[in-house]
Amino acid sequence: xxxxxxxxxxxxxxxxxxxxxxxxxxxxxxxxxxxxxxxxxxxxxxxxxxxxxxxxxxxxxxxxxxxxxxxxxxxxxxxxxxxxxxxxxxxxxxxxxxxxxxxxxxxxxxxxxxxxxxxxxxxxxxxxxxxxxxxxxxxxxxxxxxxxxxxxxxxxx
Amino acid sequence: xxxxxxxxxxxxxxxxxxxxxxxxxxxxxxxxxxxxxxxxxxxxxxxxxxxxxxxxxxxxxxxxxxxxxxxxxxxxxxxxxxxxxxxxxxxxxxxxxxxxxxxxxxxxxxxxxxxxxxxxxxxxxxxxxxxxxxxxxxxxxxxxxxxxxxxxxxxxx
DNA sequence: ACGCCTGTTGCATAATTATACGAAATATGT
DNA sequence: ACATATTTCGTATAATTATGCAACAGGCGT
Numbered sequence: 212x213x214x215x216x217x218x219x220x221x222x223x224x225x226x227x228x229x230x231x232x233x234x235x236x237x238x239x240x241x242x243x244x245x246x247x248x249x250x251x252x253x254x255x256x257x258x259x260x261x262x263x264x265x266x267x268x269x270x271x272x273x274x275x276x277x278x279x280x281x282x283x284x285x286x287x288x289x290x291x292x293x294x295x296x297x298x299x300x301x302x303x304x305x306x307x308x309x310x311x312x313x314x315x316x317x318x319x320x321x322x323x324x325x326x327x328x329x330x331x332x333x334x335x336x337x338x339x340x341x342x343x344x345x346x347x348x349x350x351x352x353x354x355x356x357x358x359x360x361x362x363x364x365x366x367x368x
Numbered sequence: 369x370x371x372x373x374x375x376x377x378x379x380x381x382x383x384x385x386x387x388x389x390x391x392x393x394x395x396x397x398x399x400x401x402x403x404x405x406x407x408x409x410x411x412x413x414x415x416x417x418x419x420x421x422x423x424x425x426x427x428x429x430x431x432x433x434x435x436x437x438x439x440x441x442x443x444x445x446x447x448x449x450x451x452x453x454x455x456x457x458x459x460x461x462x463x464x465x466x467x468x469x470x471x472x473x474x475x476x477x478x479x480x481x482x483x484x485x486x487x488x489x490x491x492x493x494x495x496x497x498x499x500x501x502x503x504x505x506x507x508x509x510x511x512x513x514x515x516x517x518x519x520x521x522x523x524x525x
Numbered sequence: 526a527c528g529c530c531t532g533t534t535g536c537a538t539a540a541t542t543a544t545a546c547g548a549a550a551t552a553t554g555t
Numbered sequence: 556a557c558a559t560a561t562t563t564c565g566t567a568t569a570a571t572t573a574t575g576c577a578a579c580a581g582g583c584g585t
Binding site: 388389390405406408409410412413419432 | 570571572573574
């Protein structure tokens with residue numbers, strides 16, 4: 212069904228950077244939607260998604276990603292914006308990730324994470340300048356941590 | 369010069385919808401900048417411009433345009449962004465303005481206001497979910513309050 | 526001046542994205 | 556049910572966009 216697939220697209224681009232329509236088609240395939248790049252192109256048009264260049268920390272080889280316009284700048288979600296702006300450091304151990312923020316903003320970051328409701332995350336605790344994120348399964352920690360790192364480093368221009 | 373040309377690009381896309389990089393190159397040519405599509409592509413990357421599909425009400429033949437993400441609906445400054453995102457309410461009396469925020473983010477808002485260093489503002493106090501802004505002259509309060517309100521009304525989320 | 530570095534650009538082409546068209550599916554009316 | 560629109564989608568291809576590379580330009584220290 213077109214509409215459910217398009218919902219899946221919105222969900223995908225909100226959680227990780229999607230660099231091309233082919234990539235998106237493959238991701239959808241892994242979720243059971245068999246579609247071609249042509250269909251993805253049409254979906255993107257329907258959804259009004261914007262393609263924005265990424266400031267990729269390293270050198271050349273620019274990449275892009277698709278975002279929902281209307282979210283300020285090119286952030287894919289409110290969580291993305293909050294993390295890109297406020298998280299200074301990100302470390303993890305066993306099933307815990309500790310995020311450091313400027314003084315006073317930890318609770319804000321924690322609530323943004325809660326709001327996003329990632330299934331791998333059991334919950335968060337926000338102090339003054341520290342957020343503790345509890346991961347359900349220690350094996351999932353690297354994935355979640357990587358996603359945080361991505362949001363931090365793949366800031367739109 | 370690259371920077372002046374890029375300024376011209378920003379001005380062009382703000383004025384009329386630009387549907388392709390070739391078209392943009394031609395427009396620039398008419399203003400005296402002789403550039404190829406390749407250069408335009410690089411300028412667009414530098415400027416972080418997003419390519420968004422136009423909902424062309426009528427028939428098929430979709431078109432696109434380039435936009436400055438964040439600036440159309442977006443934020444002129446860090447303070448703008450913070451206020452748009454975090455300030456839930458804004459009231460004032462005599463020479464004081466009270467801003468209400470989500471729990472835990474008041475200090476963040478207060479420090480953003482401090483950082484902006486508006487001359488009319490004597491100082492701020494940030495608690496948990498409340499910021500107190502002290503205005504120098506009660507007569508200036510409506511002006512400052514209006515500026516907060518303006519920033520608040522442009523929240524894109 | 527000379528060499529060296531950094532940045533900008535055009536050319537040609539690779540990579541990506543959009544679309545015309547026909548087929549299959551789905552809806553709509555009779 | 557049947558015929559007729561309308562929608563959706565894949566294929567192939569056109570259109571658009573990005574980039575490797577070489578050339579050139581300016582800055583800077585020697």
